[in-house]
Amino acid sequence: MNSAETLEPTAVDAEVCCEPSGQPSLDDYEAQLRASVFKALADPNRLRLLSIVKGSEGGEACVCDLTQPLNLGQPTVSHHLRILVDAGLLHREKRGTWAYYSLVPGAIERTTGLLASL
Amino acid sequence: MNSAETLEPTAVDAEVCCEPSGQPSLDDYEAQLRASVFKALADPNRLRLLSIVKGSEGGEACVCDLTQPLNLGQPTVSHHLRILVDAGLLHREKRGTWAYYSLVPGAIERTTGLLASL
DNA sequence: CACACACATTGACAATCATCGATATAGCCG
């Protein structure tokens, strides 16, 4: 395939391909960066965690408030929360024995921006 | 755990939990539904596919245009495209031998809505 | 100090997934 002059606009260098529109499409690095955020959102239990934290009194919740509604073990919930923190979606603040999780301000909006600017 | 009366507002039924705010947080079904969309977005190559399709001439691209910029085999690209179609993000139209993929109108906006209404 | 509690971390395991090679389907052209 792609001998010389076919009728399809087959790119020669496989980098900037075939779109004379706006952006030159996502490069591999940017795609991996954005995918890591969506990976954090790609689990129903993590979505529920975000939802519960967002709807909690004062906008924050501790782990002990989160294990029961999800019907999951405490280590599993801790694991999910860590992924959400690493993705920049949740903020963790330790007060005494408890760890309070809250939405990072603007994180949701920033994430929708990742979609809109595809 | 959850013997009888501790000091935390432990819900008795693990359904509506502990938020006297707006929504009663996501139920398991809705969470799974939304997660399936984000699962489709949780791969860098699929994000690049969406980006290339969106930026392509006429808003559509066929498989042969997509394998080279991603540096992936044709079966793999077909597989990713299927996932994006199943998620309701891409539309597939067969014309002759070619299959043309295009963004489903409003799909991106609907997806951002899944985030905003958490 | 000793104990209890809230949370994090580790190790293991089953399930899901991304990728590839091989093959199947189907439209076009000689």
Add this chain to the structure above:
DNA sequence: CGGCTATATCGATGATTGTCAATGTGTGTG
């Protein structure tokens, strides 16, 4: 009809992931 091309599907495989039990860490309390 017979080959060629574009795409889809299948089977296998290595990698990632969600979950749990067990354990570690740090903080408050008797």
